[in-house]
Amino acid sequence: MLIGIPKETKNQEDRVAITPAGVHQLVSQGHDVVVEQGAGAGSRIPDEEYVEAGARMVSVEEAWGVELVLKVKEPIPSEYGYLRSDLVLFTYLHLAASEELTRALVEAGTTAIAYENVETDDGALPLLAPMSEVAGRMAALVGSHLLLATSGGRGLLVPGIPGVRPAVATVIGAGNAGSNALSQLVGLGADVTVLDLSIDALRRVDDQYGGRVRTVVSSPYEIEKCLLRSDLVIGAVLVPGRKAPKVVPHELVERMMDGSVLVDIAVDQGGCFEDTRATSHDDPTFTVGPATFYCVANMPGAVPVTSTYGLTNATLPFALQLAHSGWQTACQENTALSRGVLVSGGKIQHSAIAAEFPDLPAA
Ligand SMILES: NC(=O)c1ccc[n+]([C@@H]2O[C@H](COP(=O)([O-])OP(=O)(O)OC[C@H]3O[C@@H](n4cnc5c(N)ncnc54)[C@H](O)[C@@H]3O)[C@@H](O)[C@H]2O)c1
Known part of the structure; x- marks a missing residue:
């Protein structure tokens, strides 16, 4: 042919x-x-x-x-x-x-x-998965960079150093993108919690990291508890065929720590944070109250x-x-x-x- x-x-x-x-x-x-x-x-x-x-x-x-x-x-x-x-x-x-x-x-x-x-019989999307892998891994790296004081962040080195605590990170959604964000955050030495509605997804994380990552069933109550102590939050939820659910309300962001960072990977499905609006690689971030948001809809375009x-x-x-x-x-x-x-x-x-x-x- x-x-x-x-x-x-x-x-x-x-x-x-x-x-x-x-x-x-x-x-x-x-x-x-x-x-x-x-x-x-x-x-x-x-x-x-x-x-x-x-x-x-x-x-x-x-x-x-x-x-x-x-x-x-x-x-x-x-x-x-x-x-x-x-x-x-x-x-x-x-x-x-x-x-x-x-x-x-x-x-x-x-x-x-x-x-x-x-789409395979089990509902997997094999030609979307690699781009979620890219976006997930990139989210951890971009988020870590945005925590630098020179980027407007809290002035934290994600792994900390001996005697000084690492950054606290929360990943919402443990699918393709979320689990790839997680792997990088663990590698960088962050203190990581992951939330998902699927206990099977959380089981896979627990099996893989053997207690190194906290797994929590997602709910508005647990998201609030995690976010109020987080330096970095990565949103990676997907409800197939639907707009992303808004799992982080504006009033919660207002109560987060000064200089915290939120990366919304799900921006291409409308975003999973209430304050999300799509940004581009030319101008990728904006601030909401104390926090910096990164919401680029085509993250793989940078790599x-x-x-x-x-x-x-x-x-x-x-x-x-x-x-x-x-x-x-x-x-x-x-x-x-x-x-x-x-x-x-x-x-x-x-x-x-x-x-x-x-x-x-x-x-
Ligand atoms: N910004 C970009 O450049 C870029 C690139 C690739 C993919 N994406 C987007 O990233 C998103 C995630 O993609 P994926 O491949 O990881 O999807 P996925 O289906 O593999 O994972 C999504 C996960 O979200 C979970 N979830 C659903 N509702 C939830 C809730 N309320 N709380 C917690 N978890 C919840 C699901 O159980 C699932 O485990 C999609 O919107 C996708 O389009 C964006």
Whole structure:
């Protein structure tokens, strides 16, 4: 199959949808891979590395003029002209947020498979997980940095030193992002508590850290008790398909210690702190009473090298299956992948997206 990788065009998007190792694997299985010139630059992958791995470097038109396009972000309006009925597009799509893009895919007859909707039988989202891992680990590091007095924080060194206490950290949500925040905080030597509604999630934390981390069932009462003694709070809750619940009210933040830091990873789902508003890497923080908030909705964007490799490690097995079997057979073989098909044959194929846009044709 002929597979194309265009350069990402969305503002501040430096990831790319394939690594040289991925190119090598596709090519060694008999496929042809074309990569747009400069597509890897933001992730520090020079064109020569792709060529060494077996790709051809091409123009943007050629990168789109293929059977299967692998991308990172959804097409933007300047790319709609490349959509065709004989094209399969595999990328993050977030269609519920854009009627314009959904209409463009339907009208072009493109087969659009969304990374974020690929879902295994146990409800796991394998193509979202690596980005939660990045965001979780980054939250611990960014939060630690914001505790420095030079960043406006409490002036605390997270691990403390012999004879001086470490920072007290609370993580709300022990899923993919939260457990990754936790691993870094433990590594840094913080005094950590994690809250979740799921006792199974807390059991996994307890098994892993053997008492080194306090686990507490989440409730407004326990959150208040933890936050009033915390230097750093990381919010990482998710209720799938819903806006994030507001687990930290404004009046509680007002009573926190001066210079404390709150990082809301769940900002992309509306945020789990009442005071959250989305910020960008250019201006990532704001203050609320005594506290500093960090609420960047695309945290992985700050570490495109790590994120590119993390994302492509997860997407490549699906891309190989699509290339090997064609999308229809691949979806029959792999139900997780089939759940990702949002548009094909000029119709919306997903009930929630169809309900969102009742004027567009649906299967
Ligand atoms: N900001 C970013 O750049 C970025 C990047 C990746 C992911 N995210 C977001 O991070 C959030 C977490 O993602 P995830 O992959 O860790 O999800 P996940 O499903 O793996 O984990 C969420 C956890 O929250 C728990 N939870 C739900 N309600 C709770 C409550 N009231 N109190 C305590 N815990 C509660 C769930 O039981 C679950 O364990 C999502 O909103 C995701 O979109 C943001």
